[in-house]
Every structure is written in structure tokens, then in C-alpha cells.
Amino acid sequence: MSSESETTGESAAAPNGDDGTAKSEKKNRSFLRELPILILVALVLSFFLQTFIARVYLIPSESMEPTLHGCPGCTGDRIVVEKIGYRFGDPQPGDVIVFRGPESWSQDFVSTRSSNTVIRGMQELGSLVGLVPPDENDLVKRVIATGGQTVECCDDEGNVLVDGQPLDEPYVVMDFPFVPGSQTCDTALKSARCFGPVTVPEGNLWMMGDNRSNSADSRYHVGDELQGTIPIDNVIGKAVFIVLPPSRMGTISSPNPQEQ
Known part of the structure; x- marks a missing residue:
């Protein structure tokens, strides 16, 4: 009786362990798939808040x-x-x-954007979501x-x-x-x-x-x-x-x- 109980317990424990590992791996894969969406939502919210609600300036x-x-x-x-x-x-x-x-006030204004097209594009994108100061x-x-x-x-x-x-x-x-x-x-x-x-x-x-x-x-x-x-x-x-x-x-x- 005792021996059978121990065997049953051991045999039941293995599937539970495998199931836990599988769930963990599935959860990690799910998070990685959702991460780009979460980042996109955060960027859209940042753009919305800084365009229509409030913005931090230096x-x-x-x-x-x-x-x-x-x-x-x-x-x-x-x-x-x-x-x-x-x-x-x-x-x-x-x-x-x-x-x-106004234009007449801009005589001393110097653009902070890079002359490199790729970098300048990244700077403009960063400005839209508040990661880079506006170039104005x-x-x-x-x-x-x-x-x-x-x-x-x-x-x-x-x-x-x-x-x-x-x-x-x-x-x-x-x-x-x-x-x-x-x-x-x-x-x-x-x-x-x-x-x-x-x-x-x-x-x-x-x-x-x-x-x-x-x-x-x-x-x-x-x-x-x-x-x-x-x-x-x-x-x-x-x-x-x-x-x-x-x-x-x-x-x-x-x-x-x-x-x-």
C-alpha cells in the first residue's frame, strides 16, 4: 500500500512539473509578442499627451x-x-x-538637427513622442x-x-x-x-x-x-x-x- 502510494505520487509529480515549465515558456513567448505593442501604445500615448495635454520644456x-x-x-x-x-x-x-x-524673432535660432538624413529622421521621430526636443x-x-x-x-x-x-x-x-x-x-x-x-x-x-x-x-x-x-x-x-x-x-x- 505504501509503495504503491509513493509510486503514484512520483508519477503524478512529473507531469505537473512539465506543465509548469510549458506554461512559463508560453507566458514568456506571449510577453515578447506583446512587448512591441506595449511600446507602440506607450509612444502613441506620449505623443498624444505632449501634443494636446502638456509638455516638459528646458x-x-x-x-x-x-x-x-x-x-x-x-x-x-x-x-x-x-x-x-x-x-x-x-x-x-x-x-x-x-x-x-515669429520669423523676425528667429535670427539667432540655430537648428539642433543633424545634417545626416537618417539621424535627422530619427530625431524628428523622437521629437514626435517627446524623446527629443522640438527643432523650433x-x-x-x-x-x-x-x-x-x-x-x-x-x-x-x-x-x-x-x-x-x-x-x-x-x-x-x-x-x-x-x-x-x-x-x-x-x-x-x-x-x-x-x-x-x-x-x-x-x-x-x-x-x-x-x-x-x-x-x-x-x-x-x-x-x-x-x-x-x-x-x-x-x-x-x-x-x-x-x-x-x-x-x-x-x-x-x-x-x-x-x-x-
Whole structure:
């Protein structure tokens, strides 16, 4: 009785073991067949999210200091730019936005794409799914005035004016010198802050960097066909959050400077 039981047990154990190995091999083959599909789905989702929902951008310059940190050769802030909000409304004064620079703003733009056709094609494909930065003149600035408003600088205290009213701009830390009584917009020693007045065309925006002494913004392009403004159609989205580095993580302030 005992011997028969042991034999039965051993003979039953072998098929169970073979069946387990077969199931494991089948599962591995199934996973390998599904892997390309999973990768494709992930790439499609990435393309969808970055095209229609939000995208991460690297800040490469100092034009938005100290709100956004960046400089050539350093590790700049990485920001999340959401693209949904402006599908239901236009940018407002104070918003920090990413936009495609008009043609007249692209004179210093240098393409990052390879001259090799194959590599360039791979770079373009990578850009579609967010693995490679887009090869376009994408800029980040703050909205100061919108269509129909007149913007200029400066009042007696060196403030930017919109429709004759001085702006409250706590985010501006670095600016050109302005000394009431000696270095203003009316003296021979004219302040570099001075510009305008410019009336913003309907459907356009007047953009300025927070680092007023180091930003090639609307003031720099005031002589072009759009008087330095940019079309709302060029807006990509609103910068809402700094995700990297961890020490800089947080929301991006966008107070309306026209509200006193």
C-alpha cells in the first residue's frame, strides 16, 4: 500500500512539473509578442499627451530670472507647460507662456538637427513622442499687454505703463537703471528701460522677460511688422510648474500686473 502510494505520487509529480515549465515558456513567448505593442501604445500615448495635454520644456537662458532659472552650460529648470486651458480662453496679463517665435524673432535660432538624413529622421521621430526636443524657436516670456492695449515705459518711477496705468511687477528683480530726475526717458542720458508707446494689435500679445536687463523680448523686436508683438496663434501653452531640479520644484507665479 505504501509503495504503491509513493509510486503514484512520483508519477503524478512529473507531469505537473512539465506543465509548469510549458506554461512559463508560453507566458514568456506571449510577453515578447506583446512587448512591441506595449511600446507602440506607450509612444502613441506620449505623443498624444505632449501634443494636446502638456509638455516638459528646458529653460536654456537667463531671460526669465529669477522666476525661471537657466543659462548656457548650466542645468536649467524643467517646466511643465499645459496646453488645455488656452483652448477655452486667451492668455491673460501675467501669464508665463511658451510660444513659437515669429520669423523676425528667429535670427539667432540655430537648428539642433543633424545634417545626416537618417539621424535627422530619427530625431524628428523622437521629437514626435517627446524623446527629443522640438527643432523650433520656442520661447518663454510673460504676457504684459493684450490686444487693443497700449504699452510703454516709463512713468516717473520707471514703471511699465499699460493704458496709462503703472504695472505692479514683483517678479522683476533685474532691470536697467532708472534714476528719477537724471536718468529717465526724457533726458539725454536716456534709460534703457524706455520704449513705446505701442498699441497691441487685436489677437496679439506684448511679451517681456522677467529679467528686463537680459531679455530679447517684444521691446527688442518693436521695429518688425508686428511691432514686437506675437500672434496668439503662436502660443503653445502656459508654464505652470517647475518639476526639476528638486530644489526648485514648485508652481510658477502668474499675478496679473494690471491689477493694483
